[in-house]
Amino acid sequence: MGKHVVIIGAGAGGASAAAEAKRQDPSLAIVMIEQGSQVSVAA
Amino acid sequence: MPYYIGDVIKDEKSLIARTPEKFRESGIEVRIDTRVEEIDPVKRLVRLAGGEALPYDFLVLGTGMKPLMPGIPGEEREGVFTLKRLTDAVRMKTWLRDLSCRKAIIVGAGFIGMEMSEAIRNLGIETQVFHRGTLPVNRWDPEFGKWILEELGRHRVGFVTNVETRAVEEGREHRLRLITNRGEDEADMILMAVGIQPATELARQMGLPLGKTGAIRVNFSQRTPQEGVYAVGDCAESFHRVSGQWVSIPLGDIANKQGRVAGGNIGGGKMIFPGIVGSQCFKLFDLEVAATGLDEREALQSGFHPASTLVWGNSTARSMPGNKKLGLKLIADRATGKLLGAQAVGEMGAVSRINTLACAIWAGLGLDDVGWLDLAYSPPFGGSWDPIHIAAQALRRQI
Numbered sequence: 001m002g003k004h005v006v007i008i009g010a011g012a013g014g015a016s017a018a019a020e021a022k023r024q025d026p027s028l029a030i031v032m033i034e035q036g037s038q039v040s041v042a043a
Numbered sequence: 044m045p046y047y048i049g050d051v052i053k054d055e056k057s058l059i060a061r062t063p064e065k066f067r068e069s070g071i072e073v074r075i076d077t078r079v080e081e082i083d084p085v086k087r088l089v090r091l092a093g094g095e096a097l098p099y100d101f102l103v104l105g106t107g108m109k110p111l112m113p114g115i116p117g118e119e120r121e122g123v124f125t126l127k128r129l130t131d132a133v134r135m136k137t138w139l140r141d142l143s144c145r146k147a148i149i150v151g152a153g154f155i156g157m158e159m160s161e162a163i164r165n166l167g168i169e170t171q172v173f174h175r176g177t178l179p180v181n182r183w184d185p186e187f188g189k190w191i192l193e194e195l196g197r198h199r200v201g202f203v204t205n206v207e208t209r210a211v212e213e214g215r216e217h218r219l220r221l222i223t224n225r226g227e228d229e230a231d232m233i234l235m236a237v238g239i240q241p242a243t244e245l246a247r248q249m250g251l252p253l254g255k256t257g258a259i260r261v262n263f264s265q266r267t268p269q270e271g272v273y274a275v276g277d278c279a280e281s282f283h284r285v286s287g288q289w290v291s292i293p294l295g296d297i298a299n300k301q302g303r304v305a306g307g308n309i310g311g312g313k314m315i316f317p318g319i320v321g322s323q324c325f326k327l328f329d330l331e332v333a334a335t336g337l338d339e340r341e342a343l344q345s346g347f348h349p350a351s352t353l354v355w356g357n358s359t360a361r362s363m364p365g366n367k368k369l370g371l372k373l374i375a376d377r378a379t380g381k382l383l384g385a386q387a388v389g390e391m392g393a394v395s396r397i398n399t400l401a402c403a404i405w406a407g408l409g410l411d412d413v414g415w416l417d418l419a420y421s422p423p424f425g426g427s428w429d430p431i432h433i434a435a436q437a438l439r440r441q442i
Contacts, residue, residue: 005100005102008103013103013107013302016299017103019066020306020307021306029072030070034073034077039075
């Protein structure tokens with residue numbers, strides 16, 4: 001397993017970070033935490 | 044979200060760029076409805092409410108912003124809304140529809156207040172904007188503020204100036220009553236759009252430094268001073284390429300770019316977020332309202348000697364039917380002739396002019412270049428001298 005990435009907040013910034021990190025290095029273990037009930041919403 | 048509430052966008056699902064399932068398919072675990080209790084930067088653990096602790100090699104803070112409240116009694120009453128999450132928008136739309144609301148009050152005349160005034164008015168609801176100042180959207184200068192105010196009036200949105208809110212009470216004819224220094228007004232819903240602040244509780248708790256703006260300090264790679272810890276989006280600062288200062292401008296397009304940069308660096312790449320020039324726009328009924336760069340006050344604060352000019356030009360060639368008035372203001376530095384900022388308002392072509400000028404400001408062009416730019420010309424889209432040329436040459440003569 002690759003390195004552990006924790007992303008806090010799944011808005012525009014967090015969601016883009018998660019997607020790009022995974023694209024660059026598929027071995028990363030990424031967990032995205034969101035306080036609300038939706039992710040990646042267009043404002 | 045204003046377009047969803049105004050029912051221009053019917054389905055809230057279309058606002059979701061990627062669902063949790065999509066993330067999971069690409070191997071990213073998503074936990075919704077999950078709160079972070081605290082972060083231990085020494086053991087490098089994220090503790091969740093409920094006790095679970097997640098270890099990290101890399102941490103990204105994308106905690107966003109939170110709406111400010113006026114801090115008055117009764118502001119927590121049902122029917123008083125803020126707009127941050129999609130769930131707020133869904134609740135507001137349901138409230139407006141299911142209670143067949145007839146009157147709404149929006150407190151605040153920033154661009155969220157403006158977009159929402161159009162959305163709610165277009166649902167056939169009597170709408171008033173309560174503002175602490177005299178003209179809407181202070182990102183734009185008073186010449187444009189007056190035009191924006193006329194546009195609100197033309198669409199029968201009320202605008203009450205110099206308001207201090209005092210309390211929200213239960214109404215008699217409508218559900219709520221807002222008490223202000225200007226009297227008492229009833230409404231079926233109240234939207235508080237008085238401002239926002241970066242959400243930085245976790246950052247502070249783990250000892251990350253904040254900038255002067257109150258947002259998290261980052262460098263051009265979106266790194267914070269703690270190893271492996273990044274911050275992106277509304278909770279983080281951005282570098283303003285014109286003022287040379289770190290600023291807090293919470294906009295979704297900036298958040299997207301910063302997120303991509305942080306993600307790229309975590310994935311082993313070397314990515315740089317090159318900063319912003321402060322471009323933004325919104326639509327208000329028939330008007331396009333747009334700006335980029337600095338206004339004169341910001342230019343002065345950043346050590347420039349600004350001069351400005353405002354031209355009232357045409358969105359298309361003057362002879363074309365359907366031509367609309369276009370107001371364009373340019374701000375430049377007296378010492379160097381460099382373009383520092385631009386504002387435009389009009390029913391057509393304001394945003395496209397500002398996007399052109401954003402490129403010019405990004406590239407550091409001066410008025411001598413901007414006045415002669417080779418822009419695409421055809422009568423339906425502009426005169427052979429575009430308002431951009433006219434304004435730049437007028438300002439060049441002036442300084």
